[in-house]
Amino acid sequence: MSANDPVVDVHAHVLLPALQGVVQAADPEGFAAAADLEARRNGPESQAASGAMIRERFAKLTDLGARLAAMDDAGIDIQVVSPSPSHYYPWADAVLADRIARAASLATAELVAAAPARLLGLGLVPLQHPALLVPALEYAVLELGLAGVEISSSAGDVELSDERLEPFWARAEKLEAVVFLHPFGCTLDERLDRFYLANTVGQPTENAVALSHLIFSGVLDRHPGLRVVAAHGGGYLPGYLGRSDHAWRVRPEAHGCIEPPSSYLRRLWFDSLVHDAAGLRTLVGAAGADRVVLGSDFPFDMGVEDPVALVREAGLGEVAERAILSGSIRSLIPALSPALDRVVSP
Template identity: 65%
Template sequence: MSTLPFEGGASPAVDVHAHILLPALQQLVSDADPEGFGAQQALEVRRNGPESMAASGRMIKERWPQLTDLDRRLADMDAQGVDVQLVSPSPSHFYYFAGEELSLQLAMAANQAVREFVDRAPERLNGLGLVPLQHPALMVEALEHAVLECGLLGVEIGSFAATPGDPERSTVELSDPRLEPLWTRAEELGALVFLHPFGCSLDERLDRFYLANTVSQPAENAVALSHLIFSGVLDRHPGLKVLAAHGGGYLPTSLGRSDHAWKVRPEAHGCAQPPSSYLKKLYFDSLVHDPAQLRALVAAAGPEQVLLGSDYPFDMGSDSPADEVRAASLPADDAAKVLAGNAAALGITPASILTARPTA
């Protein structure tokens, strides 16, 4: 088990859900595939609606320094009482519309960019890379590049991927048999797979009132995790480390109906145990925005399965993630696990204390 380098001082805090923006990556994809990039931008406008797109544009402009400037990030971490961030690319960089050659180029460019960012403050940061979910046959190569070549702790994926050239059609779900090599290799490497939805197939039904985020993110988490559970992925890969953003969305505290379906419906019986039992095999960040809901998440999944997350620096994140965990009034031992202990158990440490990169 890895240990954190700041034991003995104040209670440590490890934020496992924090993002960086990679402008060079956006430039690369817009230059290489302007038609695909334009279509993806148009889809986002349709899904979010003009009011939310305008508000998000202003938010990104205001928070550009937090997304790109290391010194500002470190100052914010100090103000928040966060010792370590596990940084991942903004989900806007998934670019699941890209073709095979471009998608692998983008994933490797993102992996290298995250590595370079982490290396500027390895005592405070570690990182996750990307894999092209829309091209399952390329995912192991991208995963190995992230973990073995770039020394990152794992990869970030979305809740589904669309067909290249047809971004409205969801064709790769997390239950897809073509993903089996990814789960196998991630389990072998001990790599973390961070599930972070971006976009929702409900499209215009959510294009007002910011429902494209407030409803779609929890719904997409619930759908994607249900695909993992009901398809038996977690039975076949018991050592797989999947961390779900936003507290796993609607799933963790709403599994009674899933358990009932598992009992009475043969097509819902693809997993060996009742769906609720798999909460103990998954990990969730703490970003649920409500003390009672955080207590419910910890009660449902167990205190060993929940890790501190902020979604830094987006406006739907938390500016005081550690304080929000403490505000939930969890037992002291449970709060310590959420703040840093569970991260240590998963090997989420500052990059500087990892003496060697994986070679498996």
């Protein structure tokens, strides 16, 4: 891309080992129970492989120089960095959860401040405690200058359709804050404990369920200015919306949104991380290229080393490619445009 069209990766993570240590010390029993659940959900083979993968990629997750060098190698001008979803800790009580969210947001802001021409950041909010969401969002966006926050697909008894989230959606809309929907774990639990199904099936399932809660409950009707971007291309939902539309037409309990569910894809944003050209073409056909932004899942092994090449392999045409690699981000994060115009590609 030219200097006027910098390539922006919206799906990149930072690991915060010090925060994990704080959480473990603050609630060792809760931390141990969560670790046991994660082990049961993933199974021993996946746990061992994931541990080795994290050790191998630890520098890219924690060291700014290693991150910037990898970005240069991949042709990425700007990363939108979010904490690893392992830092959600959805079991934490209100006091600890608020402390976690603010610490994660602060650490991310400090990383961004070390390379402001190359990085933007997203903070965290304690989704399991709806009353704490607005203050945590305002801290991340208004006090720290982050572009928005990252949330999971659910937390405890809180689904994204939960009425208790209405103040959060309203404030996020007002602030034009990005809400990055990135699941962690899957409630199918031990059914997915082999073959790495916990991730390969679990993550796209969670995305589809969470987005369906948003759509069918009318959240997007009540808050049309929301800037929600779904990781992993929105999971299974964009490729199978005919069934959702049919349910909306024939089932009264599925008629909580004003328009057919498929129409709401053009009110959301999606990252491009669908792993093959056919999947990306399907996503663009369902949502439009102007609603798809580049995503790599840096630096995890379920991401892609060269996300730009994957977009180009889809054969979408120059206009759509330019939208995904650079243009769509301007509508997702309007305040970013001046910064993009100042970026010079490496």
